[in-house]
Amino acid sequence: MSGTLVARFAGETELLAAVRAVRERGFRVLDVFTPYAVHGLDEALAAPRSRLPWITLAGGLAGLAAAVGLQVWAAVVDWPLDVGGKPANSALAFLPISFELTILLGGLATAGAFFWRSGLGRRIEPRLAAPDVTDDALVMVLAVDCGEEETALRELLSAAGARIGEEPTA
């Protein structure tokens, strides 16, 4: 039978050392829950880089295309107006709005992609790994098979300074 093990740490130094130790021994870390972004955790878990910047690029380009398209189409094709004798396609004057819309759509697309990928808003009452994980608890959740392996993991975690709790409740 396999289960999960919840290990609590007093500080980020202990947590990072423990993450490296259990990974070296081949145990599987399901997730780590912390009250603040612990730097070095992604590297310790060899997590892949976020692909959010690509969304920003796509959103920004869409904003730029929309702004340039609308301005040029409205001012040159749909209804050319003579404003102070300027040419219909006075492209330099379209620059500020193009810039602003690039930023706007780039930012909104990135934020939207973040919410969607992180599943934020999908479940309003989360299953917390520990009730105080948004306060001061640094918690590592591991997958483990019962028996000898579990005993070895418990020893390893205790040596790394962890307090081992039960499975996450509710």
Added chain:
Amino acid sequence: MAAEPLSLRLPWVEGSPSLRQITDDVCRPLATRPSASWLACFAVALAALGFGAVSAGYEVMTGIGTWGLNRSVGWAFDITNFVFWIGIGHAGTLISAILMLFRQKWRTSISRSAEGMTIFAVMCAGLFPLIHMGRPWFAFWVFPYPNSRGPLWVNFRSPLLWDVVAISTYFTISFVFWYVGMIPDLATLRDRTAPGLRKRLYGLVSLGWDGSRRTWSRYETLSLILAGLATPLVVSVHSIVSMDFATSVIPGWHTTLFPPYFVAGAVFSGFGMVQTLLIVTRRVMALERYITVRHLEAMAKILLLTGSLVGFCYLTELFLAWYGGNPYERAAFWNRAMGPYAWAYWTMMTCNLFVPQLLWWRRLRTSVPVLFVISLLVNVGMWFERFVIIVTSLHRDFLPSSWTMYHPTWVEVGILIGSFGLFFTLFLLFVRTLPIIAMWEVKSVAAGEAKP
């Protein structure tokens, strides 16, 4: 010999509190009943807001004729207030975005309240063009939407339209940045509030945040991207505001110096307002441990830098008016410094150029009462800067027969008072309902400082 590595850096969080202590210190004021001083401030702010609403309502029902504007001075109080409030907002973005990109740790304690200030200031700013329209229910006409008039499009070549787009974008991105930055702290509040309506509301806005490493990792990427986007945005917004003036041919407005001059002025005025607000807030909310005198001193250094930049721009303008040889330009600046509005010009010069120079002295920079007085003077000075730029450039036209004076009416003053009322009402509600210090960021800094 294994000597202890000596840290030359003083901590940004005093007394090395535990993580739980940080949560308690920031959340405690939200759970208590409002103090008498808070209620008094709130009553005054609401009264000011009410007076502003009456003034604006009277103006909308009667017409722009209730203002002191005339044929020569078509822009005055209203646009002054608009530029003033937009400028205030800039410090929040500078603190949260630009200082983040520079990895300035001291920003963590003050970024949340400064960003909140940005949002409220941009709201106040947005009201003024809306009221100035006279018929605010047609405000949507400024957006390019398919309409039954042709469709007749808005003039994309007009800096006023650029302004509409820039400020809408600025507000939207600032709001997203502020809200996203608050989600982990809202989850903290959710988890420590007793069951009830408050807990459910905090639960709703924290979107089920659980502190997972995966989410944190994406979250940090998102913060960095938003900061990277907000940095050029903040520079562009006030540059575009300055083009409302600079693209015209009015002496005193028609200068390429305006975009950098306005951006420096905006950051200067914004830091003045942050300083004023935080000196009061840290005292009232007992947060001196997190918003330390060192934070105030760091902001004072930015005030000194940007104040000197603004002063340099004033002097450059004066020099070019003389050296450029354009008689109209020269007359406009002579009129500013020596004409009937000289009192406003010299108020501006004193508050923005001379007073911040006191901050060269560390003793003054670390004295809270001195900083408070200087920050108030900066606010006054920067309001007068916009008044001087707008009114003195207009009131003496090319045609001496059109020369006139501008005096605000009670309606215009009332709307200005109302905007302060709105700003402080929102800020006071903010400090009572939301965590005014970014707990997760401060925890990260405190954990880093606690390391041996």
